[in-house]
Amino acid sequence: MRTNVQQCVMQSILGKVDHPKMRGDGNWVGFDGKGRILPGTGAITYNFFIGDRCMGIAGDHVEPGVSTRNMEAAENTAYNTLACVGNRATVISGDAKGAVGIVTGIHGGIDHVMLAFDQATLELLTGNDQFQIRAFGQGLELLDYPEITVMNTDPQLLEKMNIVENPDGTLGVPVTHVIPAALMGSGLGSTTMKSGDYDIMTHDPDALKEYQLDTLRFGDLVLIQDHVNLNGPDYLKGAVTVGIIVHSDSFTSGHGPGVTVLMTSRKPLIRPILDAHANLAELVDFKK
Numbered sequence: 326m327r328t329n330v331q332q333c334v335m336q337s338i339l340g341k342v343d344h345p346k347m348r349g350d351g352n353w354v355g356f357d358g359k360g361r362i363l364p365g366t367g368a369i370t371y372n373f374f375i376g377d378r379c380m381g382i383a384g385d386h387v388e389p390g391v392s393t394r395n396m397e398a399a400e401n402t403a404y405n406t407l408a409c410v411g412n413r414a415t416v417i418s419g420d421a422k423g424a425v426g427i428v429t430g431i432h433g434g435i436d437h438v439m440l441a442f443d444q445a446t447l448e449l450l451t452g453n454d455q456f457q458i459r460a461f462g463q464g465l466e467l468l469d470y471p472e473i474t475v476m477n478t479d480p481q482l483l484e485k486m487n488i489v490e491n492p493d494g495t496l497g498v499p500v501t502h503v504i505p506a507a508l509m510g511s512g513l514g515s516t517t518m519k520s521g522d523y524d525i526m527t528h529d530p531d532a533l534k535e536y537q538l539d540t541l542r543f544g545d546l547v548l549i550q551d552h553v554n555l556n557g558p559d560y561l562k563g564a565v566t567v568g569i570i571v572h573s574d575s576f577t578s579g580h581g582p583g584v585t586v587l588m589t590s591r592k593p594l595i596r597p598i599l600d601a602h603a604n605l606a607e608l609v610d611f612k613k
Contacts, residue, residue, distance in 0.1 A: 385575045390440050411478065436521070498588070499546065549566040564591050
């Protein structure tokens with residue numbers, strides 16, 4: 326596909342490990358009326374990676390790998406907006422200095438950028454370590470498909486997504502799951518999806534089974550039907566959005582696995598190609 330990659334700007338942006346936070350005693354009441362105290366957002370997560378199942382975890386909104394943010398508010402807005410999935414992330418402090426990983430997603434509300442590193446690097450990191458991301462991808466355009474908007478996507482990742490250009494002018498995009506608009510929850514009402522994510526609601530057992538949501542993994546590419554995300558999520562019959570799973574399931578009403586948007590169109594110009602291998606870990610050959 327022809328793109329304007331030569332016109333896209335690459336910049337350095339900085340973040341550090343963000344500590345988990347709890348309010349009160351940490352007890353949180355879920356959709357079923359039960360209170361739970363569980364691991365959630367933030368920290369270095371040592372035992373869940375992109376490619377691992379994000380469902381059934383004893384946690385809530387768990388972010389795989391390293392959860393990072395910039396501690397200055399305006400800088401963190403830029404950090405979350407400019408970081409794109411697949412961008413190169415380098416450790417710039419501590420014993421792991423020089424280790425290279427990738428951006429795996431952006432989590433709204435908590436305003437984190439998640440990074441993937443191998444296990445050996447995670448073991449060397451501390452809660453004070455800092456990271457430099459080569460932010461590259463916002464402003465990327467598909468020159469032959471002006472009605473399809475790309476966001477939050479490193480140009481090299483776009484090339485690896487095995488997208489098919491169909492004779493009828495549509496794009497075939499490999500995804501692991503197709504999600505109906507009715508299941509999209511937390512994050513609706515946002516004014517932009519060029520930062521953050523929105524959640525797939527998972528508390529209906531019939532829908533869980535019908536759409537095989539229990540098999541979702543961190544890093545899965547998914548297609549959302551009848552949603553356009555040009556200026557935040559909006560219902561529109563025939564619209565299509567493609568995104569990536571960035572955090573785990575949740576017990577909170579209206580919440581579930583988070584989706585960072587990668588592509589969207591007001592018209593049905595994106596068609597799903599169901600492929601169990603359509604996961605970030607496989608696309609970038611990530612090794613734990």
